[in-house]
Amino acid sequence: MSLEDIRNRIRKAEENAGRASGSVTLIAVSKQQPDERVAAVLEAGHRCFGENRVQEAAGKWPDFRERFQDIDLHLIGPLQTNKARQAFDLFQSIHSVDRPKLAKTIARLAQEEGSCPELFIQVNTGEEDQKAGVLPADADDFINDCKGMDLPVRGLMCIPPVEEEPSLHFALLAKIAKRNGLNGLSMGMSGDFEAAIALGATHVRVGSAIFGARN
Numbered sequence: 322m323s324l325e326d327i328r329n330r331i332r333k334a335e336e337n338a339g340r341a342s343g344s345v346t347l348i349a350v351s352k353q354q355p356d357e358r359v360a361a362v363l364e365a366g367h368r369c370f371g372e373n374r375v376q377e378a379a380g381k382w383p384d385f386r387e388r389f390q391d392i393d394l395h396l397i398g399p400l401q402t403n404k405a406r407q408a409f410d411l412f413q414s415i416h417s418v419d420r421p422k423l424a425k426t427i428a429r430l431a432q433e434e435g436s437c438p439e440l441f442i443q444v445n446t447g448e449e450d451q452k453a454g455v456l457p458a459d460a461d462d463f464i465n466d467c468k469g470m471d472l473p474v475r476g477l478m479c480i481p482p483v484e485e486e487p488s489l490h491f492a493l494l495a496k497i498a499k500r501n502g503l504n505g506l507s508m509g510m511s512g513d514f515e516a517a518i519a520l521g522a523t524h525v526r527v528g529s530a531i532f533g534a535r536n
């Protein structure tokens with residue numbers, strides 16, 4: 322288990338970028354990991370985790386929450402509107418807000434419940450057909466619509482195309498965030514989180530580098 326390694330590398334990347342120590346949140350991505358590996362990271366004191374499926378998260382996190390206090394759970398995968406209510410119950414943050422229908426559903430639930438997870442708007446920086454996210458050209462309008470619905474937009478999220486230089490995508494996401502007055506940036510995974518931190522990531526989503534290969 323290399324949680325400590327990753328923490329050290331994050332600290333170093335913050336320092337190299339001239340950023341305050343602790344300014345980057347490490348989301349340990351526990352999807353498809355055996356429960357004992359997740360428990361080991363919890364035992365080590367880590368509390369911030371990411372899951373990409375509502376169903377999978379619902380199957381394991383209620384039990385972990387009974388054993389460990391103050392778990393901070395982030396949904397980093399696509400969200401269907403019919404699972405939004407369940408997501409409200411499970412997650413403190415949702416990183417995959419990517420279309421008006423979902424934004425409207427979240428706004429309605431926030432009204433009903435009197436609270437709302439922190440939100441990140443996913444941007445499809447690589448304009449890939451198979452990938453979720455609002456297109457860069459549509460991002461400003463969508464961000465404004467979300468703000469207009471009083472949604473708690475913390476920032477933006479992206480998943481760069483696998484075969485491209487991720488830094489170009491991180492820089493584009495940072496640029497869109499800046500011109501919209503947002504300072505949350507959810508970007509960087511096991512292979513590229515240091516590059517993401519250099520370009521302003523506030524939340525890195527690291528799975529296999531902490532837990533090992535997935536099932």
Ligand SMILES: *Cc1c(COP(=O)(O)O)cnc(C)c1O
Binds near residue numbers: 510529
């Ligand atoms: C799985 C996943 C990650 C973590 O990927 P690793 O390469 O294992 O660090 C990060 N972000 C999203 C959206 C994911 O689905």
